[in-house]
Amino acid sequence: MYTEAVFVGMGGQGALLAAQILAHAAVHEGKNVVWYPAYGPETRGGTATCTLIISDEQIGAPIAPNPEILVAFNQTMLDKYIDQVKPGGMVITNSDLCEPITREDLTEYRVPASSIALELGNPKVLNMAMAGALAMVAKSVESESVNWALENQLPEKIKKTIPINMQALELGKERVQKTE
């Protein structure tokens, strides 16, 4: 099992935290993990990107300039990063904020992450809907592990949001759809 994904979003969309929760889940399963955030000038203009690699084997290169999977939270970041995705790779988009992609060599999965979050009454949990979609598609971690990570690794001050995050995760898994 080897998953190599780059999460891209705007500040406040929770892209980094979503990837980190998946990272904790993978660690909980005994897998090897690298989570690497963009820092410095790359984050100017309020963008948030990070690399997440999950593997059963020892991980070599800790960064993925041409990732197998792109998890895009909005159109701006999708446009900025789509050309970097490895030929034949995969893109998971927030369908509420992203147009269908035009690169034909990529597999596209769309999940209405913003709608899911609004439906649950907390716009912030769109990130866990995105995480759920990735977990479903890449099969890199089990739901139980992600739930464990939410229970044990969320910052103290947002602990009360654990149940709604878990719901967002499940709805993301349920509603992610491959574009045929």
Place this chain on the structure above:
Amino acid sequence: MMKQVFKRTEGLKDKEFHYCGGCLHSVVHRLIGEVLEEMGLLDCTIGICPVGCAVFMYDYINTDMIEASHGRTPAVATAAKRCNPDKLVFAYQGDGDLASIGMAEIVHAAARGENATFIFINNGIYGMTGGQMAPTTLVGQKATTCQFGRDPKVHGMPMKMAEMLSVLDKPYYIERLAPTSPAGVNKTKAAIKKAFQYQLDGKGFQLLEILCTCPTQWGMTPVQALNHVDEVVKQTYPLGVFKDGGEKL
């Protein structure tokens, strides 16, 4: 058997000073040694020496000694005291060391209120390197890098360290002294003792600015140099207590 009326302090090692005749470094060294001996501190003190004329101080003072790089004496003293809070830590610096290259270190040690004793020798000149201008060189005073005398328009004005550091909140005791007479020597010794006692009592940062002579670089005889401090240098650098948490000023 004759009665012994004077003996070299145990606070100094049995080693001849390298200082020029009439230089007051040796007087201040002796005073430090005497106070350390009298207070019973020789086996629980860490001294930090500077770069400058007093660079060999570790050969003279009979305590554990650390030779710091130029200007960093307060940084070394900070660490020595923080790691060894039960020891007496004193640092010894000249005017190039403290007021020029090491200005940041002394100001921040003072601002943090490091509980160590800083002895600052101000003779207004770079002695060891051959008489260059110091930040404390007096207006009009000649030096090898201001051969026509310090010109405020070109070189700015002398640094008044005791005054500058006194505006900070944390220093506990700051005094300027001049051991140019028997009375001045006694006063300086009493001030060193007071500073060490404040440190032992955990009071915080103490600094003694001691006006000293440099007959060699000033081009004076030792006696002329002593008079020069009393008559001229003190006009720029007035003696006095600038800060004393233990006394009403």
Place this chain on the structure above:
Amino acid sequence: MSNRKLLKGNVAFCYGAMAAKVDAFFGYPITPQNEVPEYLSVLLPEAGKVFVQAESEVAAINMVYGAAATGHRAMTSSSSPGVSLKQEGLSYIATCELPAVLINVQRAGPGLGGILAGQGDYFQTVKGGGHGDYHLITIAPWSVQDAYDFVPWAFELAEKYRNPVCILADGVIGQMQEAIELHDVDVKISEKPWAADGKKKAEKAIVNSLWVEPDKLEEVNRTLHAKYKVAKENEIKFEEYSVEDADLVLVAYGTSARICKSVVDLGRKQGLKIGLLRLITLFPFPDKEILRLSEAGKNFLTVEMSMGQMVEDVFMSVCGKSSVDFYGRTGGNILTVSEILDYAQKVIKDPCGPCTRSWEI
């Protein structure tokens, strides 16, 4: 499983410092190593230890000097421009034979440079960096686990050789998070009878690097270098990966070595006979090992995030017996697996040849 923790490299350095029973940390903020002083500003005082945010890098290294001179386990961390400022202090620490540890989370240079990862401080670190004839023992982590493990190891080396040790990391190691084991460390702290600790002893201690007698100072230099010789005999560490049957051996350290491991995996899948020599100690440098491999007919491709620094040591090690090529990226650009693999394929077909400095302008 549950004793594994997801930690950032910079944070792992801090836990490593606590495991190493560090007495004191002195540092100054600089990206990308800021988590180190931030975490230690909490962890050390909690443990009754010393943390000071110094007024500058210069003050910080001299505080390390002061703490080490009094016999305490002291360390600092910084990133490239800040490490440049520490060089004078490191020269003093090395000359006074004091144990101390410096972490350099390298960023891209030269000058103010950038804040993304780089490996341009190799020369500065392993060749001395400050004035005079001294060296830092230098070890290069390539994972967050190493970030934790190397701090106690660095102190062990520092005390064994009474010499400053540099943990030469980079912005990727510092900023990435990986799962690591915070295992217990058996810490042996050496006796320090030489310390100027203000304790009663037969003879007063003097910590000093001033020797005005030429013969005495030369003796100090010889003593330092005799020590480095012993370190070279005993401490060299590296890892070989698929080297045995390789025609081309990639030589790299830190993040570059991690990337090269992926290059080897991918290259092997394509039938290329390539391997990796991952260097762990950079000083002492494994020149004999590299010579042995070159005598076995292997060519080398040194890969760095620099314009070519470590490649000089590889080049000297092969003694003209095989070919040493170079591939590097700088400016904060991280090497990619595909570009290295492309270059490796080119080098396999057309190596620069023995005694040719391929990396020079």
